[in-house]
Every structure is written in structure tokens, then in C-alpha cells.
Amino acid sequence: MRKTTSSQDFIRGIWNENPVLIQMLGLCPALAVTNSVANALAMSAATFFVICCSSVLISTCKRFIPNEVRISAYILVIATFVTLADMMLQAYAPVQHKELGAFIALIVVNCMILGRQEAFSAKNNVYRSLLDAIGTGIGFTIALVMMGGFREMLGTGSFLGYSLFGPNFEPWVIMVLPAGGFLTLGFILLAMGFFEQRKKAKPTKTETEAVEASS
């Protein structure tokens, strides 16, 4: 029955099936709130909390949830944890909460979270579901921080609020505007595609060398 090991469950979401960069899920927050690293981190932390709690709860209670109402039940669980995350951010990180605004509430409809519940937590035990959720959460964080880093560095000339290039740097304002989100994501995907192709091309080379050597 079991096709993957625990470590594969964990690592899969971080890179090979990165939710944002490979699966193209959860793009709404990835584009909207990555104009600074601090915002990207706050959004990642909230999403990480929601996906881990939802996965644990859903994999624990999967026997009690009838198939017909499973999606409603998943959404209810996710919405509850999002509301909790929203309240806690507002109480303990009010500055970030103000910056992220409506996007915290919109974690409910982040298809990455519902997708993991339906595809994994509903079919696997608590331990594996938690590993999968942690891996996916870290993958999401990597993607968001990567985008936030590029956009903040070019858009405001700083990283996590610390100035990098001195006062003579002319910020690329477009990078912190919505268009900058699309551009950054586009360039990251382009770079990933380029390296993926090179990786694919390599074995072919060795194959040809082997053929040459044998002949």
C-alpha cells in the first residue's frame, strides 16, 4: 500500500513538488503579499500554522467524516484555524496583521491547503500527514521568502528592513507593485525551467559518450 517513505513525505513538498514553484498552488498570497520579506514571513507563518493544524485534525478525524460532506468539513476546519491565526496575529503581531490585511482571511481559500487535505491527510495517518504538511509549509515559505527577497531588494533596496545599497540606490518601484509580483514569479519559473532542462540534457550526453566509447 505505502508508496513513499516518511522522509519522502517530508521532502516532497519542500522542493520536488513545491506548492508554489512546481504545483502552482497558492499563487494569490505568493503574488499579493511578497512585496517585503517580513510580510512573506508573516504570511508563511500563518499558512504553516493552518496547514499543520488542519492536516493533524483531518487525518485524526477522517473516520468520522462521511465522504459526502468531507469538503464542507475540511473548509470548516481550515476556516476555524485561519480565524484563530487572524486573531493571534492581530494580538501579537499587529503591524504585520495591518500589512497583510484581507489576505490573512483569504488563506481559507488557498487551494494548496485544501489540496493537501483532500489528496493526502484524508488518506494517511497523522504522522505522515503532519510530515507532509510541514514539508509543504516549508516549501511555501521558501517560495514566498525567495519572492519577497527579490522584490524587497530591488523595490526598496533593503532586506528585512536593513538598507543594502546605500542612499544612492534608485528603487525599482515596479517590483513592490503588483506587476513586480508577476515579473518575479515569471523569472523564477524561467530560471527553474532552464536548470530543469539542463539537468535533463546531462544524461543524454553521458549516453552518447558511452555509445562513442563502445564504438
Added chain:
Amino acid sequence: MTEENKNSDIQAENQTTAPVQEVPAEKPVSTFRLIATLAVAGTLAGLLIVLVNQHTKPLIDAYKAEQLQKAVYEVLPDTDHYNTYYLVDSSLSLTLPEGAKESEYKRIYVGYNADKQLNGVAMSRGESGFQDVIMIIFGFNPNTGKLMGMKVLDSKETPGLGDKIFKDMDYVNQFFAGPSTPLIPTKPGTGKGMPGEIDTITGATISSKKLIEIINHALEEWQPYLDHGIPQTSADGEVNP
């Protein structure tokens, strides 16, 4: 990750779970159980939210009150303490009618210096800017008609452009330099030396002009009540810290 790999993974996932999905298909679930499941889940979710809300609400309210208090002292320099006056039946009152909700009443914050003499009045107002509502608070001396300070409380103006209304300190400092009211928005470099002139920001003309308009509108609205007289000395026992 190639497309083929992804497909094979998805297939593998489906194969693994096929038996789990078949079970409910064989045994139809009663409507009562469907409703009961969601009802129980909903009740538990509600309970959890209420518990966390009870814990976080005092923290959130305290933070909001602290931010407002800080802002009042910032826009009314040299203020020792202030009183909140509510607009009740077209007159200023320190107290609200019994059973009234505080949030439903407009208010001003009247600041006094250490000698309990009137220092200035702070008022907040929000109007639509370039992107969304710009919420500001500003201090005003009703005796001299001069502005004392201004702070942007909430703004979603364009990062890098419109957000200069609170990041460009040359612009912000003009409000602390005691300009006369009503304020006159002026294109930078074209001012005629009038006492109420405020230079707008190139690249953020709409947002910076709007901010000046908000202050003028707020003063227009409150002037009749201010003219009726604000206590020039602080009332004992009714002070905010």
C-alpha cells in the same frame, strides 16, 4: 519534476486510496449523520474561536487604544493630558448618554498642557484617497487657527509613490511647522509665501492633495462646535493619562 512523474505520482496516490473511497459508496450514510457531523464540527469550531477571541480581544483593544493615545500626543506637541469630547445632540460632551455605544459618536481629543490650559484639539477623519480610505489624525489650535501636527493612521496608498504622504518627512514636517488653516495645496516651487501653503509631492499629487483636503473638510465640519467654545482649562477628574 516532469509531467510524467507527476501523473504517475497522482496515479499511485489514487491506487493507494481506492479502497478507502469505496467504503462509503457501499454503505449509504444517513442524512441525520451528515447533518450531525457538520453540526458537531461547527459547534466545536465556534467554541474554539470564542475561547481564543476572549483571550486576544483585550490585547487587541489595548493595542488600538495605545496607538490612538500615542497619535494624540504626537499631533499635539507639549500636551500633558487630554479629554475625549463626544458630539452628543450637536454639542460637545464629556459623557455619553446612558446605554449609548461609544463607537457611534464622533469625537475630538482636547489636549491640555501641564498648567491645565488648552493646548490644542486633535481630530481624526478618513476619506477615499488614490487606492483606499486614508485615515489621519491631526492637531489644531482653535485659538490661533494653526495646525500643530498630523499623522497618517491608515493608508493603502501605492507603495513607493502614494505612501510618501507618511514616508516623505519634508512633506510631513510641513504640518508640524504651524501652517494657518484652511490649508492651501501648492505645487512645489510655485508657492507665493501664503501662511497656509503646503507643498504637495511630485509623483503623489492625488494622495498628498487629498490629505490636505481631509484636514480642511474636518475643520469645516467641526468649526461650528469649536466656535461654541471648548473648555480652556482641563476639568478635574476627567482626564485621560
